[in-house]
Amino acid sequence: MVTLTIDDQNIQVPEGLTILQAAKQVGIEIPTLCYHEALAPYGACRLCLVEIKAPQPALVTSCTYRVEEGLVVQTDSKWVQRTRKIILELLLARCPTSKVIQDLARSLGVEETRLPTLGTEEELCTFCGLCVRVCREVVGRSAISFINRGPTRTIETPFKIASEECIGCGACAAVCPTGAIKIEDIGDSRLLHNWHTTLKLTRCKICGGYFAPQEELESLKQQVPLDEELWEVCPDCRRKLSAHKLPHHLSSY
Ligand code: FES
Numbered sequence: 001m002v003t004l005t006i007d008d009q010n011i012q013v014p015e016g017l018t019i020l021q022a023a024k025q026v027g028i029e030i031p032t033l034c035y036h037e038a039l040a041p042y043g044a045c046r047l048c049l050v051e052i053k054a055p056q057p058a059l060v061t062s063c064t065y066r067v068e069e070g071l072v073v074q075t076d077s078k079w080v081q082r083t084r085k086i087i088l089e090l091l092l093a094r095c096p097t098s099k100v101i102q103d104l105a106r107s108l109g110v111e112e113t114r115l116p117t118l119g120t121e122e123e124l125c126t127f128c129g130l131c132v133r134v135c136r137e138v139v140g141r142s143a144i145s146f147i148n149r150g151p152t153r154t155i156e157t158p159f160k161i162a163s164e165e166c167i168g169c170g171a172c173a174a175v176c177p178t179g180a181i182k183i184e185d186i187g188d189s190r191l192l193h194n195w196h197t198t199l200k201l202t203r204c205k206i207c208g209g210y211f212a213p214q215e216e217l218e219s220l221k222q223q224v225p226l227d228e229e230l231w232e233v234c235p236d237c238r239r240k241l242s243a244h245k246l247p248h249h250l251s252s253y
Pocket residue numbers: 031032033034035042043044045046047048049061062063064
Protein backbone atom coordinates (compact mmCIF):
# COMPACT_ATOMS: atom_id res chain seq x y z
CA MET A 1 0.00 0.00 0.00
CA VAL A 2 1.03 3.62 -0.59
CA THR A 3 0.29 6.46 1.81
CA LEU A 4 -0.37 9.89 0.31
CA THR A 5 -2.32 13.07 0.98
CA ILE A 6 -5.10 14.26 -1.33
CA ASP A 7 -6.84 17.52 -0.49
CA ASP A 8 -5.54 17.32 3.09
CA GLN A 9 -6.83 13.76 3.58
CA ASN A 10 -4.26 11.11 4.43
CA ILE A 11 -5.15 7.98 2.52
CA GLN A 12 -3.74 4.56 1.76
CA VAL A 13 -4.27 3.00 -1.65
CA PRO A 14 -2.80 0.04 -3.52
CA GLU A 15 0.48 0.61 -5.34
CA GLY A 16 0.15 1.26 -9.07
CA LEU A 17 -3.03 3.35 -8.91
CA THR A 18 -3.08 6.71 -10.63
CA ILE A 19 -3.90 9.86 -8.66
CA LEU A 20 -7.25 9.94 -10.48
CA GLN A 21 -8.12 6.41 -9.31
CA ALA A 22 -6.92 7.13 -5.79
CA ALA A 23 -9.01 10.31 -5.59
CA LYS A 24 -12.05 8.41 -6.80
CA GLN A 25 -11.59 5.86 -4.04
CA VAL A 26 -12.07 8.58 -1.44
CA GLY A 27 -14.93 10.28 -3.27
CA ILE A 28 -12.98 13.17 -4.82
CA GLU A 29 -14.11 13.87 -8.36
CA ILE A 30 -11.62 15.22 -10.89
CA PRO A 31 -12.95 16.33 -14.29
CA THR A 32 -11.81 14.25 -17.26
CA LEU A 33 -12.48 14.13 -20.97
CA CYS A 34 -10.04 11.69 -22.54
CA TYR A 35 -10.09 9.13 -19.72
CA HIS A 36 -12.02 5.84 -19.92
CA GLU A 37 -11.52 3.08 -17.39
CA ALA A 38 -11.54 0.40 -20.10
CA LEU A 39 -8.63 2.04 -21.92
CA ALA A 40 -4.99 2.79 -21.21
CA PRO A 41 -4.47 6.34 -19.86
CA TYR A 42 -3.60 8.81 -22.58
CA GLY A 43 -3.16 12.23 -20.97
CA ALA A 44 -4.41 14.24 -23.94
CA CYS A 45 -7.06 16.63 -22.71
CA ARG A 46 -5.17 17.90 -19.60
CA LEU A 47 -8.47 18.57 -17.82
CA CYS A 48 -7.57 16.22 -15.01
CA LEU A 49 -4.53 18.28 -14.00
CA VAL A 50 -3.77 18.35 -10.27
CA GLU A 51 -1.03 20.02 -8.27
CA ILE A 52 1.54 17.87 -6.54
CA LYS A 53 3.53 19.43 -3.71
CA ALA A 54 6.12 16.73 -3.27
CA PRO A 55 8.81 16.11 -4.26
CA GLN A 56 8.45 19.55 -5.89
CA PRO A 57 5.45 21.67 -6.95
CA ALA A 58 4.18 20.73 -10.38
CA LEU A 59 1.01 20.23 -12.38
CA VAL A 60 0.56 16.65 -13.54
CA THR A 61 -2.20 14.78 -15.34
CA SER A 62 -3.87 12.71 -12.64
CA CYS A 63 -5.03 10.05 -15.12
CA THR A 64 -1.42 9.10 -15.94
CA TYR A 65 0.52 9.94 -12.75
CA ARG A 66 0.97 7.00 -10.38
CA VAL A 67 0.69 7.42 -6.64
CA GLU A 68 3.94 7.59 -4.66
CA GLU A 69 4.73 7.25 -0.98
CA GLY A 70 4.42 10.67 0.70
CA LEU A 71 2.93 12.40 -2.33
CA VAL A 72 0.87 15.52 -1.50
CA VAL A 73 -1.86 16.34 -4.01
CA GLN A 74 -4.22 19.30 -4.35
CA THR A 75 -6.99 18.62 -6.85
CA ASP A 76 -8.52 22.08 -6.78
CA SER A 77 -5.79 24.59 -5.90
CA LYS A 78 -5.75 28.10 -7.39
CA TRP A 79 -3.08 26.99 -9.85
CA VAL A 80 -5.20 24.00 -10.92
CA GLN A 81 -8.36 26.09 -11.25
CA ARG A 82 -6.60 28.75 -13.34
CA THR A 83 -5.06 26.20 -15.68
CA ARG A 84 -8.26 24.18 -16.03
CA LYS A 85 -10.12 27.34 -17.01
CA ILE A 86 -7.61 28.06 -19.78
CA ILE A 87 -8.01 24.49 -21.04
CA LEU A 88 -11.78 24.91 -21.04
CA GLU A 89 -11.49 28.16 -22.98
CA LEU A 90 -9.41 26.31 -25.56
CA LEU A 91 -11.99 23.53 -25.73
CA LEU A 92 -14.77 26.08 -26.14
CA ALA A 93 -12.81 27.74 -28.95
CA ARG A 94 -12.42 24.35 -30.63
CA CYS A 95 -16.00 23.12 -30.10
CA PRO A 96 -18.10 26.26 -29.47
CA THR A 97 -21.47 24.59 -29.98
CA SER A 98 -20.82 21.36 -28.10
CA LYS A 99 -23.35 21.13 -25.28
CA VAL A 100 -21.08 18.73 -23.40
CA ILE A 101 -18.16 21.18 -23.48
CA GLN A 102 -20.39 24.15 -22.68
CA ASP A 103 -21.84 22.33 -19.65
CA LEU A 104 -18.43 21.19 -18.49
CA ALA A 105 -17.05 24.72 -18.81
CA ARG A 106 -19.98 26.21 -16.95
CA SER A 107 -19.70 23.66 -14.15
CA LEU A 108 -16.11 24.80 -13.65
CA GLY A 109 -16.91 28.50 -13.76
CA VAL A 110 -16.18 29.31 -17.41
CA GLU A 111 -19.06 31.01 -19.23
CA GLU A 112 -17.28 31.90 -22.47
CA THR A 113 -13.96 31.83 -24.21
CA ARG A 114 -11.80 34.84 -24.99
CA LEU A 115 -10.27 32.94 -27.91
CA PRO A 116 -11.49 32.99 -31.51
CA THR A 117 -13.16 29.85 -32.86
CA LEU A 118 -10.37 27.54 -33.98
CA GLY A 119 -12.25 25.64 -36.68
CA THR A 120 -15.87 25.54 -37.73
CA GLU A 121 -18.80 26.39 -35.43
CA GLU A 122 -20.12 22.83 -35.83
CA GLU A 123 -16.92 21.08 -34.76
CA LEU A 124 -17.57 18.51 -32.03
CA CYS A 125 -14.30 16.56 -31.96
CA THR A 126 -12.07 17.50 -29.02
CA PHE A 127 -9.22 15.16 -30.10
CA CYS A 128 -9.62 13.16 -26.90
CA GLY A 129 -8.65 10.12 -28.98
CA LEU A 130 -11.11 7.78 -27.23
CA CYS A 131 -12.51 6.56 -30.59
CA VAL A 132 -9.06 5.72 -31.95
CA ARG A 133 -8.06 3.94 -28.76
CA VAL A 134 -11.26 1.93 -28.27
CA CYS A 135 -11.04 0.70 -31.86
CA ARG A 136 -7.45 -0.44 -31.36
CA GLU A 137 -7.42 -1.54 -27.70
CA VAL A 138 -10.87 -3.05 -27.20
CA VAL A 139 -12.24 -3.93 -30.63
CA GLY A 140 -8.81 -5.06 -31.81
CA ARG A 141 -8.93 -3.06 -35.07
CA SER A 142 -7.26 0.12 -36.18
CA ALA A 143 -9.83 1.45 -38.57
CA ILE A 144 -9.17 5.10 -37.68
CA SER A 145 -6.26 7.21 -36.53
CA PHE A 146 -5.06 10.79 -36.11
CA ILE A 147 -3.81 12.28 -39.35
CA ASN A 148 -1.96 15.52 -40.15
CA ARG A 149 -0.69 18.12 -37.68
CA GLY A 150 -1.60 21.60 -36.56
CA PRO A 151 -4.83 23.12 -37.89
CA THR A 152 -5.44 20.25 -40.34
CA ARG A 153 -5.15 17.57 -37.67
CA THR A 154 -8.14 15.24 -37.69
CA ILE A 155 -9.26 11.67 -37.06
CA GLU A 156 -9.82 9.65 -40.18
CA THR A 157 -9.71 6.31 -41.93
CA PRO A 158 -6.59 5.69 -44.04
CA PHE A 159 -6.80 7.76 -47.25
CA LYS A 160 -10.22 9.03 -46.09
CA ILE A 161 -11.99 6.08 -47.67
CA ALA A 162 -13.88 3.12 -46.20
CA SER A 163 -11.52 0.96 -44.19
CA GLU A 164 -11.70 -2.83 -44.35
CA GLU A 165 -10.75 -2.76 -40.69
CA CYS A 166 -14.09 -1.18 -39.72
CA ILE A 167 -16.61 -3.78 -38.56
CA GLY A 168 -19.34 -1.22 -37.90
CA CYS A 169 -19.57 -2.04 -34.19
CA GLY A 170 -20.12 1.59 -33.18
CA ALA A 171 -17.72 1.44 -30.22
CA CYS A 172 -16.13 4.69 -31.47
CA ALA A 173 -19.46 6.51 -31.29
CA ALA A 174 -20.32 4.94 -27.94
CA VAL A 175 -17.21 6.33 -26.22
CA CYS A 176 -17.17 9.73 -27.94
CA PRO A 177 -18.01 12.22 -25.16
CA THR A 178 -19.39 14.89 -27.48
CA GLY A 179 -21.40 12.91 -30.02
CA ALA A 180 -19.03 13.79 -32.85
CA ILE A 181 -19.37 10.41 -34.57
CA LYS A 182 -22.55 9.82 -36.52
CA ILE A 183 -23.81 6.31 -37.15
CA GLU A 184 -27.22 5.51 -38.60
CA ASP A 185 -29.05 2.30 -39.44
CA ILE A 186 -31.22 2.86 -42.51
CA GLY A 187 -33.05 -0.14 -43.93
CA ASP A 188 -30.55 -2.94 -44.41
CA SER A 189 -27.47 -0.72 -44.04
CA ARG A 190 -25.37 0.80 -41.28
CA LEU A 191 -23.93 4.16 -42.30
CA LEU A 192 -20.79 5.29 -40.50
CA HIS A 193 -20.78 8.84 -41.81
CA ASN A 194 -17.44 9.99 -40.38
CA TRP A 195 -15.65 6.90 -41.72
CA HIS A 196 -17.08 6.90 -45.29
CA THR A 197 -18.32 3.38 -44.62
CA THR A 198 -21.59 1.58 -45.30
CA LEU A 199 -22.05 -2.00 -44.15
CA LYS A 200 -24.91 -4.38 -44.81
CA LEU A 201 -26.86 -5.44 -41.75
CA THR A 202 -27.73 -9.04 -40.96
CA ARG A 203 -31.39 -9.98 -40.72
CA CYS A 204 -32.68 -11.72 -37.61
CA LYS A 205 -33.79 -15.28 -38.39
CA ILE A 206 -36.72 -14.95 -35.97
CA CYS A 207 -38.21 -11.44 -36.13
CA GLY A 208 -36.75 -10.40 -39.49
CA GLY A 209 -35.34 -7.12 -38.18
CA TYR A 210 -31.90 -5.91 -39.24
CA PHE A 211 -29.52 -5.82 -36.29
CA ALA A 212 -25.74 -5.96 -36.86
CA PRO A 213 -23.20 -5.96 -39.68
CA GLN A 214 -21.89 -9.41 -40.60
CA GLU A 215 -18.35 -8.09 -40.07
CA GLU A 216 -19.14 -7.29 -36.43
CA LEU A 217 -20.75 -10.68 -35.83
CA GLU A 218 -17.79 -12.51 -37.38
CA SER A 219 -15.42 -10.60 -35.13
CA LEU A 220 -17.49 -11.27 -32.00
CA LYS A 221 -17.68 -14.97 -32.82
CA GLN A 222 -13.92 -15.15 -32.34
CA GLN A 223 -14.26 -13.76 -28.82
CA VAL A 224 -17.58 -14.95 -27.41
CA PRO A 225 -18.48 -18.63 -27.24
CA LEU A 226 -22.13 -18.85 -28.37
CA ASP A 227 -24.07 -21.53 -30.25
CA GLU A 228 -24.01 -20.78 -33.98
CA GLU A 229 -27.82 -20.34 -34.08
CA LEU A 230 -27.62 -17.54 -31.52
CA TRP A 231 -25.48 -15.41 -33.85
CA GLU A 232 -28.27 -15.49 -36.42
CA VAL A 233 -30.81 -13.70 -34.25
CA CYS A 234 -31.04 -10.16 -32.92
CA PRO A 235 -30.25 -9.36 -29.25
CA ASP A 236 -33.96 -9.24 -28.29
CA CYS A 237 -34.78 -12.62 -29.82
CA ARG A 238 -31.48 -14.01 -28.56
CA ARG A 239 -32.41 -13.05 -25.01
CA LYS A 240 -35.69 -14.94 -25.31
CA LEU A 241 -34.09 -17.89 -27.04
CA SER A 242 -31.19 -18.11 -24.64
CA ALA A 243 -33.04 -17.38 -21.43
CA HIS A 244 -32.52 -20.96 -20.33
CA LYS A 245 -29.20 -21.53 -22.05
CA LEU A 246 -26.98 -18.58 -21.28
CA PRO A 247 -25.59 -16.64 -18.34
CA HIS A 248 -27.37 -13.25 -18.39
CA HIS A 249 -24.25 -11.18 -19.24
CA LEU A 250 -23.75 -12.99 -22.55
CA SER A 251 -27.27 -12.64 -23.89
CA SER A 252 -26.88 -9.05 -25.10
CA TYR A 253 -24.13 -9.71 -27.66
S1 FES B 1 -8.39 12.86 -18.47
FE1 FES B 1 -6.33 13.06 -17.93
S2 FES B 1 -5.49 14.15 -19.56
FE2 FES B 1 -7.54 13.81 -20.18
